[in-house]
Amino acid sequence: MSQNILIVAEHDGRTLSVATAKCVACAATVPDAALTVVVCAADTATLSQQAAALAGVGTVLTVEHPVHAHPLAAAIAPQIAALAGPYTHVFGPSSTFGKDLMPRIAALLKTVQVSDIMAIESATRFRRPIYAGNAIITVEVLDGAQVVGTVRTASFQPAAAGGSARIEAASPLIEPPSHTRFVSVSAARSDRPDLQTAARVVSGGRALGSAENFQLLYGLADTLGAAVGASRAAVDAGYAPNELQVGQTGKIIAPELYIAIGISGAIQHLTGIKDARTIVAINKDPDAPIFEIADFGLVGDLFEIVPQLQKLLG
Template sequence: MSKVLVIAEHLDGKLNAATAKAVSAALALKPDSIDITVLASEPAAVAAQAAQIAGVARVLTVSNAANAHAIGQVLAPQIAKLAAGYTHVFGPSTTFGKDLMPCVAALLGTAQVSDVMSVEGSHTFKRPIYAGNAIITVEAPADHVVVATIRSASWPEAAQGGSAAIEAVAVEATLPSHTRFVSLAAGKSDRPDLQSARRVVSGGRGVGSEENFQVIYAFADKLGAAVGASRAAVDAGYCPNEMQVGQTGKIIAPELYVAIGISGAIQHLTGIKDAGTIVAINKDAEAPIFEIADIGLVGDLFKILPELQTELA
């Protein structure tokens, strides 16, 4: 008998798509029930969105002013209390989940299973290692709660159309005083969110400068796409680090990924392996990116992009 508790990720009253992907992983277990918990200062709006995910039995809301900001050390003690009676606790393998779930695992006295990309059994999972170059099968102890992060790029969003019951629950947990929210520094953009966008255009070192990176933004806007970057472009100061795609950045799986001026180092390829269609534009015909690209264009990006934009117009 398995019961799964999925931790909802949300921001500004909107449920992150990674939550529905974690539900997909939970469904693969064929559990007796799946519940989602929403921890927030005012969880009603997010809970209503979570209740529409198919396969979810209940949405448990924990209303607390301390939950206004997603701080792992604050949320974890509450989740550890909620976990009583559950066999599995799943969270997304996003920045939110990577911060939170290890704290939950520690409080529950178990080891975390990270980046689950496949469910082989109730306690057996597959996950990538060595920057995605190998896949390992791991087995969690059967006598402990399974705490896992779900690799969002490997799972589809669970369907909509659910009508889960929403229940407010009270959690008596001692919250830490040594960790508190001070401020949030975040980039603002009208473009789609990089983590969940269906189309992504990324630029690399080959773009040449921060000023030249404007051509990437312009092309992305033509496609209605999010904008990403290679680590080389971020390190060179062409764009902020929240745009970085790769092993030390964001792992994404858009339907369309356009890599412009990106050579294709393994660190970057790790972040895009699950993309649907990969288009590469690079003047170096021997660039590693062409080995995985579905469509490759060899040439000067500053000549190719204007021509593509003309065609799109």
């Protein structure tokens, strides 16, 4: 039986997220599948073209409404549910956007959700992590149920460009509820690479000791063209803002190079980085668990080593 997969696009109003391209790549591994991306936005003109250019996408559906200027699950879910009829699968990224939205869609469709899909074995069989990644399960969706899924983006490379999908306006359009209203989002914009998608990440832990000391990492990150991350301990201590948190309850990332500085390596942190290609650990405790998974370990005082690294690189 051929599969028909609907992918809910994530974007910031101007640019489609890399997570969307990774969802497309994940969906493309389902055998014999036709892929459709749906873009809900206040203005879909540019976004729909970006989606249409993703390799493997056959159709892009657009939903334009002022309410979609900001992603509200309560507004998007009934719209997607109304469009989902012809599809065997509905996928979204396992980002806070998708984690918020997809279960609401699944419940409206009265169907099952498979969270954090890390591999597809068949149209009904998926692999996903449980217990913070300490076990991997293989699950089978039964009785031909429609599958709602969130895609663990760290497990997939983004779909390439070069597609030329047909773009059409979705129908029917659903009037969103008024009970949920967007107020604001903290604009933590910076010129640094995005933590979720950066090829290099420099990350700091509690050993930095203060928000001032944490600034030391920004210098090194800028020299390397890297994004900055933080352990939960560093975020809880107020050294770094919450959106920098890497780990089970923060961001799960897969950079080419991850440099953990003053991070001991709690399980929940390691869960967030174990798909990184190369892990470097700098810590003064030679028994820190981070050294168990690091490709390169350097035991020493970060306040000496980080300036040395920067000098040698600069």
